[in-house]
Amino acid sequence: MSKGTRIKCDICGFNFNDSKIKIKKQKVKDDIEQTYFRCPKCGKKYVILTTDTTIRKLIRRQKEMYPAEFTKDLTDKEYTEKVHEYNARKEEIKSRSRELTKAIE
Template sequence: MLAVCDGNNGCNQEFNLEKLEIEQLDDGIEKTYFKCPNCGKEFIAFYTDEAIRNKQKKIRKLKDANKIERLKKHTAIDMNVLRKRIEQEVI
């Protein structure tokens, strides 16, 4: 996957995103991120907590496409809420 190092202080170089790194935070939260190989700028992909990871596990076991779709939407909302919460705490 091709990514561009944009945003604040980004170097604007394109780079090939090969793998995501995972960092363990407090309260069972995992931060999934990647870094620009040119300047080292960090980009957050998403955060997950235990509840979100449980839903993701459930999704993998489901076979009903409608149920999968619904649960994926819920998970995406949860991830957005979690990310906002974490980023507000950091600031």
């Protein structure tokens, strides 16, 4: 059984376990969705991910990119290139999401 990660709330200092939190998804505006949880004590909102249509499309493409059957035929060099591409896209998704989170706060 996973013990989970301890989280300390920035606002009230309350310590809680991430297995206790409820992850929620909410449409914030237009096509923008947020995945977040709240501090069980003071209700401070912690945003995990903000997505819009473009980001969700990138995430979907990312998920489709890595079937195990596909990568087993690659040479080591090709595989390394794929990993680099995958990580670069992951970074792109993360930074877009971070910008979006800032933009709507």
